Amino acid sequence: xxxxxxxxxxxxxxxxxxxxxxxxxxxxxxxxxxxxxxxxxxxxxxxxxxxxxxxxxxxxxxxxxxxxxxxxxxxxxxxxxxxxxxxxxxxxxxxxxxxxxxxxxxxxxxxxxxxxxxxxxxxxxxxxxxxxxx
Amino acid sequence: xxxxxxxxxxxxxxxxxxxxxxxxxxxxxxxxxxxxxxxxxxxxxxxxxxxxxxxxxxxxxxxxxxxxxxxxxxxxxxxxxxxxxxxxxxxxxxxxxxxxxxxxxxxxxxxxxxxxxxxxxxxxxxxxxxxxxxxxxxxxxxxxxxxxxxxxxxxxxxxxxxxxxxxxxxxxxxxxxxxxxxxxxxxxxxxxxxxxxxxxxxxxxxxxxxxxxxxxxxxxxxxxxxxxxxxxxxxxxxxxxxxxxxxxxxxxxxxxxxxxxxxxxxxxxxxxxxxxxxxxxxxxxxxxxxxxxxxxxxxxxxxxxxxxxxxxxxxxxxxxxxxxxxxxxxxxxxxxxxxxxxxxxxxxxxxxxxxxxxxxxxxxxxxxxxxxxxxxxxxxxxxxxxxxxxxxxxxxxxxxxxxxxxxxxxxxxxxxxxxxxxxxxxxxxxxxxxxxxxxxxxxxxxxxxxxxxxxxxxxxxxxxxxxxxxxx
Numbered sequence: 032x033x034x035x036x037x038x039x040x041x042x043x044x045x046x047x048x049x050x051x052x053x054x055x056x057x058x059x060x061x062x063x064x065x066x067x068x069x070x071x072x073x074x075x076x077x078x079x080x081x082x083x084x085x086x087x088x089x090x091x092x093x094x095x096x097x098x099x100x101x102x103x104x105x106x107x108x109x110x111x112x113x114x115x116x117x118x119x120x121x122x123x124x125x126x127x128x129x130x131x132x133x134x135x136x137x138x139x140x141x142x143x144x145x146x147x148x149x150x151x152x153x154x155x156x157x158x159x160x161x162x163x164x165x
Numbered sequence: 166x167x168x169x170x171x172x173x174x175x176x177x178x179x180x181x182x183x184x185x186x187x188x189x190x191x192x193x194x195x196x197x198x199x200x201x202x203x204x205x206x207x208x209x210x211x212x213x214x215x216x217x218x219x220x221x222x223x224x225x226x227x228x229x230x231x232x233x234x235x236x237x238x239x240x241x242x243x244x245x246x247x248x249x250x251x252x253x254x255x256x257x258x259x260x261x262x263x264x265x266x267x268x269x270x271x272x273x274x275x276x277x278x279x280x281x282x283x284x285x286x287x288x289x290x291x292x293x294x295x296x297x298x299x300x301x302x303x304x305x306x307x308x309x310x311x312x313x314x315x316x317x318x319x320x321x322x323x324x325x326x327x328x329x330x331x332x333x334x335x336x337x338x339x340x341x342x343x344x345x346x347x348x349x350x351x352x353x354x355x356x357x358x359x360x361x362x363x364x365x366x367x368x369x370x371x372x373x374x375x376x377x378x379x380x381x382x383x384x385x386x387x388x389x390x391x392x393x394x395x396x397x398x399x400x401x402x403x404x405x406x407x408x409x410x411x412x413x414x415x416x417x418x419x420x421x422x423x424x425x426x427x428x429x430x431x432x433x434x435x436x437x438x439x440x441x442x443x444x445x446x447x448x449x450x451x452x453x454x455x456x457x458x459x460x461x462x463x464x465x466x467x468x469x470x471x472x473x474x475x476x477x478x479x480x481x482x483x484x485x486x487x488x489x490x491x492x493x494x495x496x497x498x499x500x501x502x503x504x505x506x507x508x509x510x511x512x513x514x515x516x517x518x519x520x521x522x523x524x525x526x527x528x529x530x531x532x533x534x535x536x537x538x539x540x541x542x543x544x545x546x547x548x549x550x551x552x553x554x555x556x557x558x559x560x561x562x563x564x565x566x567x568x569x570x571x572x573x574x575x576x577x578x579x580x581x582x583x584x585x586x587x588x589x590x591x592x593x594x595x596x597x598x599x600x601x602x603x604x605x606x607x608x609x610x611x612x613x614x615x616x617x618x619x620x621x622x623x624x625x626x627x628x629x630x631x632x633x634x635x636x637x
Binding site for chain 2: 063064065066067069072080081082083086087089090093097098101102105107108109110111112115116120121122123126134135138139140141142143144145146148149151152155156
């Protein structure tokens with residue numbers, strides 16, 4: 032019973048967002064999301080779909096307050112991502128150790144790390160491309 | 166922020182549990198199976214039932230887009246809470262109703278619930294899965310589980326509501342629903358909402374609508390599939406909305422409304438199951454489906470037996486569920502991924518918009534001629550659905566928007582950014598590594614990005630010594 036229900040329901044996922052009826056509504060799909068904000072890349076109607084809209088601007092030398100910006104950006108991360116990046120990049124632990132401790136797979140750990148780094152990159156880029164430097 | 170380092174991340178299952186419980190409680194709408202019975206008792210006629218359906222059908226598409234924006238910009242959890250408050254208010258007002266206008270007002274508040282609720286749970290599940298696993302791979306599994314809980318609640322509440330109405334009165338089902346929904350609100354508030362928002366800067370609505378409209382108007386096959394999808398949804402909605410009127414007309418006992426509704430609701434799950442089993446590319450099956458739909462509606466015109474009518478409605482609902490899934494897949498294949506959700510909400514809006522005049526015409530016909538004769542409008546719609554279904558099979562879409570997986574030799578920047586961590590860890594397979602490096606030699610943007618990611622990692626190392634507030 033449970034098996035067929037779950038399969039039935041998995042199938043209905045492909046229906047997308049449909050009104051169905053007043054009470055039962057089905058699920059919507061979402062396109063996959065890259066690690067970096069989708070808006071940074073050209074869309075299907077642009078000349079080079081999937082390529083940078085504008086190249087990432089070069090970074091200016093740090094004025095010594097980088098740590099504060101980074102710590103603030105860390106606080107904005109979802110807790111599981113923050114934990115992975117803290118263990119791996121800040122504390123420098125081995126990947127295998129981290130996935131064991133956190134109870135996640137190696138693939139999940141890398142995916143979270145990649146997204147967390149991309150998020151921190153975007154925050155740091157704001158500051159290091161001239162917003163708060165001389 | 167005081168999150169202790171070294172703590173196990175709450176597992177996905179534990180984090181999503183309150184959401185599942187709340188969705189289950191939210192599905193316990195006991196009055197749904199006996200709604201038409203109650204409406205008849207407070208003075209509704211078939212014509213005013215049509216007006217009521219049209220009234221809420223008008224509210225939903227009007228609010229759907231603003232509610233999506235509100236969920237993205239404000240808080241999706243709070244939007245869900247507002248939706249559930251609307252459901253509770255609608256149930257209470259419905260139960261207190263003694264007149265047609267008051268009940269129509271309750272139905273319009275229910276429309277607010279649909280608009281606010283639609284797709285919000287899906288986005289929350291998506292983002293929670295993303296937060297807890299770093300990718301959306303497990304989204305389908307989890308949204309499937311949430312829907313399973315919801316379906317279970319629908320079936321349970323159908324039976325329970327029917328029994329309660331049989332023992333006491335239909336009105337009581339409204340009042341008993343209120344505390345269940347109130348508990349759902351509290352459970353929603355306990356849910357730890359994901360911080361990620363699907364898009365920090367969502368594409369402007371106008372742009373999205375424009376793109377969707379362009380896709381719809383440029384490609385004939387997309388237009389046909391959208392129409393098939395919308396009409397199948399409309400007719401399914403009509404069966405759920407007006408189907409109980411047959412039971413009222415044939416004076417079925419209140420207790421029968423529960424099992425009837427449970428049967429109708431379970432066709433949705435069964436439809437999903439059968440779609441997996443049936444080969445809908447086989448012409449014979451499609452022809453059978455195209456004919457069976459109108460045949461079931463003709464039974465609704467002619468039969469005076471409660472059981473036969475219930476059976477015909479269940480068959481019709483089942484067919485429409487299968488056709489709806491089929492149309493969803495065709496649509497999925499025919500449009501590029503970035504506008505799929507836009508197109509599918511376009512289908513939603515189209516279907517609500519068509520439902521509005523359908524309801525009024527059906528209501529008027531049913532008052533003038535009785536529900537049985539009014540079912541000819543079901544037949545007409547079913548014939549249209551059948552024709553579009555046949556067209557979709559015998560003339561397959563000419564051009565399919567192929568969703569191409571990234572290739573090592575032809576990597577886009579958008580795909581490269583997903584591989585940077587694997588690249589730096591030396592975990593990319595040789596051909597991907599070569600593709601990655603080739604891309605870097607040609608692309609200053611990605612070279613800069615990878616350099617800056619390295620700088621970010623350097624800066625994170627520094628954090629340990631200096632001002633890291635929560636290191637171990």
